Amino acid sequence: MAPEDNIRQPEKKQPGVRRIVSAWRRLHPDADRPTLLACSAGADSSALLLALRTATDRLIAAHIRHDLRPDSETEGDLDAARSLAESLGVPFRHETVRVRELGGNAEAEARKARYAALLRIASAEDCASIALAHHADDQLETVLMALLRGAGPGGLSGMPPSRTDPQNGVRLIRPMLRVRRAEAEAICLACGWAWREDATNRDTDRLRAGLRHLVIPQLLELRPDAPLRACDAADLLRGCQELIEQGAAELRASVDRDGAAARLDREAARQSSLVVLGQWIREELRRISGGVGMDKVRAREVAKVCRAIADGSGEIRVFTLGPGVVRVERDSVVVEPARPQIKEQG
Numbered sequence: 001m002a003p004e005d006n007i008r009q010p011e012k013k014q015p016g017v018r019r020i021v022s023a024w025r026r027l028h029p030d031a032d033r034p035t036l037l038a039c040s041a042g043a044d045s046s047a048l049l050l051a052l053r054t055a056t057d058r059l060i061a062a063h064i065r066h067d068l069r070p071d072s073e074t075e076g077d078l079d080a081a082r083s084l085a086e087s088l089g090v091p092f093r094h095e096t097v098r099v100r101e102l103g104g105n106a107e108a109e110a111r112k113a114r115y116a117a118l119l120r121i122a123s124a125e126d127c128a129s130i131a132l133a134h135h136a137d138d139q140l141e142t143v144l145m146a147l148l149r150g151a152g153p154g155g156l157s158g159m160p161p162s163r164t165d166p167q168n169g170v171r172l173i174r175p176m177l178r179v180r181r182a183e184a185e186a187i188c189l190a191c192g193w194a195w196r197e198d199a200t201n202r203d204t205d206r207l208r209a210g211l212r213h214l215v216i217p218q219l220l221e222l223r224p225d226a227p228l229r230a231c232d233a234a235d236l237l238r239g240c241q242e243l244i245e246q247g248a249a250e251l252r253a254s255v256d257r258d259g260a261a262a263r264l265d266r267e268a269a270r271q272s273s274l275v276v277l278g279q280w281i282r283e284e285l286r287r288i289s290g291g292v293g294m295d296k297v298r299a300r301e302v303a304k305v306c307r308a309i310a311d312g313s314g315e316i317r318v319f320t321l322g323p324g325v326v327r328v329e330r331d332s333v334v335v336e337p338a339r340p341q342i343k344e345q346g
Contacts, residue, residue: 007087008191012054016183020051023175024131027162033128034058035173037090038118041080043195045133047184048176050191052131053088061085062121063094064114068106069200080196093121107206115172122170129171134159136227137181140219141211143230148207150299152275153241158234177231247276248283260288261336266309269333274306281305281326284335289323296322309333 010017028035037052039045039061052059063081065074078094085092097113099106118130139158146155162173176184188195204210219226251272256263262284269277281302286294305319305326314330320338327334 007050007084007193009054009088010050010187010191014187014190016047016179016187017051017054019178020048020175021055023161023178024052024055024173027171027173027175028129028131029171030128031058033126034060035129035131036060036062036093036118036122036125036127037131038114038133039063039081039085040133040198041077041084041196042133042198043185043188044135044138044176044181046084046193046195047179047187048131048133049084049088049090050187050193052175053090057089060091060093060121060125060127062118063092064117065094065096066110066113067096067098067100068110069198073199077196077198084193093125095121119165119168119170123168127170129162129173132172132174133176133184134174135176135179135181135184136231137212137216139177139234140216140227140230141208143234144211144215145207152278152299153237153244154279156234157238157241158230160238178228180227244276244279247272248279251276251280252283255284261334262287264333264335266329266331266333269309274303274310277306277309278302281321281335285321285324288335288337293323 012018012021024035035052035056035058037045037049037059039049040063049059049061061081061084063078065078067074082092082094095117097110097117099109099113102109121127122130142158143156146158149155159174159177161177162171164171185195200206201209202213204213216226223229251264251268254265254268264280269280272280278299282294282297285297301319301321305321305328308317308319308328316330317328319326319328323338325336325338327336
């Protein structure tokens with residue numbers, strides 16, 4: 001779809017617009033500083049830009065290109081995003097990031113590079129927040145993906161409405177989490193905006209796209225309000241995760257540290273629930289690894305370690321979990337870095 005020359009602003013009373021603006025006002029931390037809005041030119045981010053433009057002129061639109069799609073497609077997205085911003089009188093910034101040669105999970109690398117670019121622009125423009133266009137249907141997909149990988153409350157809590165970047169203090173906000181995809185498209189249609197479509201979103205070999213096109217339509221036939229109910233469940237689980245993290249922090253406060261190793265009294269560990277103990281183990285593994293290798297830490301393996309800590313055996317048992325090792329001794333639990341594998345010379 002090609003952008004139109006004459007874009008109308010949406011009606012402020014339109015329900016989706018009202019909810020977006022209300023959530024933005026609640027989440028944006030500083031009314032005197034601008035919001036950077038990540039705009040891909042798709043329906044979701046376009047609706048977010050259109051809605052917020054009715055409420056403030058302190059907006060900057062940002063578009064991040066990456067090299068995982070053909071140049072002709074990404075150039076078209078860039079032109080459309082710039083056209084929409086200019087039509088609304090919103091300053092426009094853009095960056096290009098290269099991720100193809102990085103290897104690993106290309107989508108994950110693209111996501112990290114995109115966020116890093118947005119944070120750079122936000123810092124340069126003194127923005128208090130970065131508005132992202134994730135909506136209720138995205139949240140349902142995220143929760144289902146977490147469920148399929150066996151995630152705990154942290155994963156099942158989905159995407160938070162806001163979080164603050166620890167390095168520069170910019171808040172990432174999601175004002176559309178209580179808005180449906182169809183409502184976003186309705187805002188664009190009402191404004192005469194023909195949004196861009198990303199063909200990769202229809203590749204059902206990708207889990208998210210497969211859920212979106214093959215599974216969720218069936219769920220919506222059974223429960224039309226499933227996305228909003230998933231948002232409710234995610235909010236509740238986020239509260240549970242906060243309590244779990246508090247319990248893990250109490251364990252962490254009683255740890256003896258020797259270099260990178262952390263030693264916890266086993267009896268103190270036994271007094272905690274298994275889910276709190278599992279959270280503490282993950283946090284220690286993340287601490288010693290800087291987050292590298294945490295994708296290899298499986299929930300079932302963490303649960304096995306927790307059961308070993310809780311049982312009455314005095315036997316020393318050693319478990320390798322991704323970047324670290326957990327050693328269960330008679331009186332202690334030790335988490336330390338895994339020793340590097342030494343290859344034999346042939």
